[in-house]
Amino acid sequence: MGVSGSGKSTVAQMLAKSLGCMFVEADDFHSRKNKEKMRNGVPLSDTDRFPWLEALRDAIRKNINDCEMVTLTCSALQKKYRDILRTADQDYKPGNYTNCRVKFVCLEAPVEVIADRMKRRSEEGMHFMPLSLLQSQLDLLQIDEAEGIAKADATMSLEAIVDRVLVLLRTA
Ligand SMILES: Nc1ncnc2c1ncn2[C@@H]1O[C@H](COP(=O)(O)OP(=O)(O)O)[C@@H](O)[C@H]1O
Numbered sequence: 001m002g003v004s005g006s007g008k009s010t011v012a013q014m015l016a017k018s019l020g021c022m023f024v025e026a027d028d029f030h031s032r033k034n035k036e037k038m039r040n041g042v043p044l045s046d047t048d049r050f051p052w053l054e055a056l057r058d059a060i061r062k063n064i065n066d067c068e069m070v071t072l073t074c075s076a077l078q079k080k081y082r083d084i085l086r087t088a089d090q091d092y093k094p095g096n097y098t099n100c101r102v103k104f105v106c107l108e109a110p111v112e113v114i115a116d117r118m119k120r121r122s123e124e125g126m127h128f129m130p131l132s133l134l135q136s137q138l139d140l141l142q143i144d145e146a147e148g149i150a151k152a153d154a155t156m157s158l159e160a161i162v163d164r165v166l167v168l169l170r171t172a
């Protein structure tokens with residue numbers, strides 16, 4: 001999890017390779033309408049987000065039910081969004097974060113680093129998310145202490161981040 005440009009897709013793909021598991025890219029689950037909205041610089045509303053998050057939850061659940069690991073990218077900026085993803089684990093009891101099989105790692109970097117990455121990515125025509133939406137992402141990002149979400153320094157090399165996430169997941 002983390003704001004756009006923090007490195008979720010790149011890290012989660014490498015992590016999946018390292019764990020030998022499937023990788024699910026949340027951007028692939030957006031409707032055309034959602035992507036068009038973001039491309040036009042309009043942040044999604046919760047009405048836009050909920051069906052997307054439910055589809056992601058179902059994708060995670062399918063893997064959990066098959067006893068498979070999966071890495072998934074999702075900004076998951078607010079607790080209410082993460083709570084939807086947590087229910088992929090059908091044994092999850094609300095608030096019992098420690099036992100939930102859905103684990104989050106938040107990628108964190110200074111705003112200038114993220115802005116630079118987003119700018120480069122959209123200039124290369126690689127992504128629908130414009131730099132103008134970064135502030136709305138930062139405004140939404142909120143983590144409750146009680147969730148115990150692990151955080152990783154996203155300014156490190158990609159290899160160092162993946163190693164760090166593997167350690168964090170072992171103790172999560
Ligand atoms: N640790 C890193 N060091 C250098 N560049 C990175 C790092 N993480 C991501 N990037 C680059 O930043 C851009 C955004 O990364 P991406 O994985 O698409 O982020 P997100 O999925 O969070 O939006 C990409 O061009 C990616 O190559």
Ligand SMILES: O=C(O)[C@H](O)[C@@H](O)[C@H](O)[C@H](O)COP(=O)(O)O
Pocket residue numbers: 003004005008009026027030043044049074075076077129137
């Ligand atoms: O990787 C990214 O750049 C972001 O994750 C982005 O693609 C994501 O789909 C949006 O952030 C929409 O979701 P929110 O508005 O809920 O962050």
